[in-house]
């Protein structure tokens with residue numbers, strides 16, 4: 001019998017998630033049946049949507065999330081023993097997946113073989129060559145549609161999605177400006193990732209900074225954070241500018257009935273005829289392999305740098321999660337189980 005340890009959310013988060021909102025539960029997994037695989041988790045992802053989506057599920061619920069795992073035992077020839085897969089089984093150390101449930105994959109129930117990473121670390125399967133990378137790739141290329149020579153601004157720039165967005169925009173020949181939450185992150189963006197300019201949004205006047213760094217205005221804005229900084233960036237956009245609204249982490253810990261207020265956007269949207277579109281990355285689920293092929297190619301050639309903030313140990317996932325929400329990570333926050 002294989003034992004499973006898993007994180008169960010027993011109380012809905014209020015403000016910053018608390019340690020005792022979770023309980024680690026131990027259960028015994030039943031022997032697998034035809035169409036099932038037994039997995040040992042190797043890498044677990046901590047992500048902002050695990051905070052943002054909490055109120056959607058009745059408690060108690062098993063903490064969901066992406067993971068890379070090793071197939072220990074298989075009764076599905078598509079996923080042989082010893083192979084590695086990516087699934088959304090969440091914060092558990094072992095699990096059983098019925099790979100033939102018949103449900104249409106939605107992103108959250110997707111199970112797929114870890115792509116051939118050509119020697120890159122397996123952990124990238126939940127980061128730059130996983131949901132995170134696909135989010136950056138499709139949000140930027142399908143919604144912002146940046147053209148060479150244009151100016152792209154990204155917030156949350158030193159995080160998992162933002163750091164990939166900025167680098168893809170550079171690959172596409174754009175001028176890239178990033179906003180992130182510490183001087184060390186700013187230095188990394190400018191010196192290591194090749195951003196043309198980066199600012200610490202906690203210590204900079206955003207409008208003044210943008211007017212200097214983008215004197216001809218902003219063509220594309222990749223919005224990871226929402227709130228007032230986004231209103232300020234959108235006020236600097238050029239005619240027919242494009243905004244991909246990826247997330248609004250600045251408000252994820254806010255009281256849902258009393259969310260922060262920001263300056264109105266309509267004057268800029270109307271006068272600059274902006275296109276602003278929100279999205280969920282699973283819209284392009286069937287095309288994720290296309291993103292992964294490009295991302296692997298760029299990572300192998302050195303055009304794309306993939307930094308990870310690794311926390312060790314199953315018992316430390318909570319700390320990794322709240323640390324990521326507080327901005328401790330540069331690059332993708334992952335947990336090595």
Ligand SMILES: NC(=O)c1ccc[n+]([C@@H]2O[C@H](COP(=O)([O-])OP(=O)(O)OC[C@H]3O[C@@H](n4cnc5c(N)ncnc54)[C@H](OP(=O)(O)O)[C@@H]3O)[C@@H](O)[C@H]2O)c1
Pocket residue numbers: 047048049052131132135156157158159160161162179180181182185224225245246247248249250251279280281282324325326327328329330331332333
């Ligand atoms: N639409 C989709 O399908 C999709 C998919 C994946 C992710 N997302 C969204 O993309 C965004 C980034 O996600 P990620 O996985 O790449 O996380 P991440 O950026 O690696 O980590 C979160 C970062 O958010 C920043 N942050 C925290 N509080 C903030 C605040 N009040 N204002 C501004 N920044 C704050 C912190 O960096 P600083 O030090 O810079 O503050 C922190 O490192 C999130 O909004 C997430 O929900 C959307």
